[in-house]
Amino acid sequence: MSGQPFEEDEDPAERIAEGETAICVSGLKNAFGRQVVHEGLDLTVRKGEILGVVGGSGTGKSVLMRSIIGLQSPVEGQVEVFGEPMLNRDDEETVAIRKRWGVLFQGGALFSTLTVAENVQVPLREFYPKLSQSMLDEIAAYKVVMTGLPADAGPKYPSELSGGMRKRAGLARALALDPELLFLDEPTAGLDPIGAAAFDTLTRELKQTLGLTVFLITHDLDTLYAICDRVAVLADRKVIAVGTIPELLALDHPWIQEYFNGPRGRAATDAIDRAAVGAAAKTGKGA
Numbered sequence: 515m516s517g518q519p520f521e522e523d524e525d526p527a528e529r530i531a532e533g534e535t536a537i538c539v540s541g542l543k544n545a546f547g548r549q550v551v552h553e554g555l556d557l558t559v560r561k562g563e564i565l566g567v568v569g570g571s572g573t574g575k576s577v578l579m580r581s582i583i584g585l586q587s588p589v590e591g592q593v594e595v596f597g598e599p600m601l602n603r604d605d606e607e608t609v610a611i612r613k614r615w616g617v618l619f620q621g622g623a624l625f626s627t628l629t630v631a632e633n634v635q636v637p638l639r640e641f642y643p644k645l646s647q648s649m650l651d652e653i654a655a656y657k658v659v660m661t662g663l664p665a666d667a668g669p670k671y672p673s674e675l676s677g678g679m680r681k682r683a684g685l686a687r688a689l690a691l692d693p694e695l696l697f698l699d700e701p702t703a704g705l706d707p708i709g710a711a712a713f714d715t716l717t718r719e720l721k722q723t724l725g726l727t728v729f730l731i732t733h734d735l736d737t738l739y740a741i742c743d744r745v746a747v748l749a750d751r752k753v754i755a756v757g758t759i760p761e762l763l764a765l766d767h768p769w770i771q772e773y774f775n776g777p778r779g780r781a782a783t784d785a786i787d788r789a790a791v792g793a794a795a796k797t798g799k800g801a
């Protein structure tokens with residue numbers, strides 16, 4: 515059964531079924547006063563994929579994520595997660611769906627007065643109030659190590675951690691309930707390139723071992739190339755394109771061309787090409 519943080523008998527690979535839908539957003543409209551952020555926005559996230567969400571600053575990537583997880587009430591539209599309509603509901607079914615996702619907010623959003631372990635325990639206490647303290651401690655310790663933090667990070671406060679460690683602590687909290695679906699809002703923002711690449715690797719590995727679906731907001735081109743299966747582009751108040759990077763590159767949209775084929779986009783592509791040539795040379799297969 516999913517959503518239970520202490521049942522380990524499920525094969526994570528079985529969670530991934532090609533073609534099944536994790537999130538379906540249709541006809542979404544969001545507005546703040548007279549400012550319309552989204553209008554007629556449609557998006558489907560497939561189970562088992564890492565979907566990158568990109569768009570210029572202020573195009574509404576975070577508002578989209580907040581609409582899906584119920585922190586923003588849209589003016590119009592539908593949001594379904596695992597086939598359940600989510601908007602304007604707070605019944606048992608929607609609570610059960612909420613247990614199946616974890617969220618890493620921009621900047622980590624850790625509670626500064628709680629230790630890392632206590633932060634990880636927050637969602638466990640919310641959804642499983644009867645768990646004993648020893649069980650809470652055990653699960654938190656496991657999640658801390660799972661995200662690559664040293665075991666002694668558990669009793670530390672967020673202010674005692676580096677930026678990269680805080681991101682990992684936020685990720686540990688997002689993984690507390692053994693989610694099937696992970697929302698990451700700019701997880702590599704503010705990290706140095708080595709820390710960002712390590713976080714990408716961690717995300718990819720967790721996706722593979724836990725069978726996660728990942729909704730990943732990012733400005734980081736390296737992340738898009740390194741770990742995203744598909745990329746959704748937000749512009750003009752909606753998702754204007756979704757596809758693999760080669761599919762997006764074939765489109766004649768000015769923002770997409772500027773983003774992927776501008777100097778930074780080309781640098782990221784060149785780096786991927788160089789890595790592929792290096793790997794081919796190592797295995798003796800040639801480029």
Ligand SMILES: Nc1ncnc2c1ncn2[C@@H]1O[C@H](COP(=O)(O)OP(=O)(O)OP(=O)(O)O)[C@@H](O)[C@H]1O
Pocket residue numbers: 546551569570571572573574575576577578
């Ligand atoms: N609570 C709010 N009240 C009023 N306006 C808001 C609110 N939240 C977001 N907005 C506005 O909605 C628009 C989209 O914001 P959002 O944070 O989703 O952008 P974004 O694409 O995630 O940007 P960035 O890449 O800079 O993080 C912005 O113009 C923002 O000012």
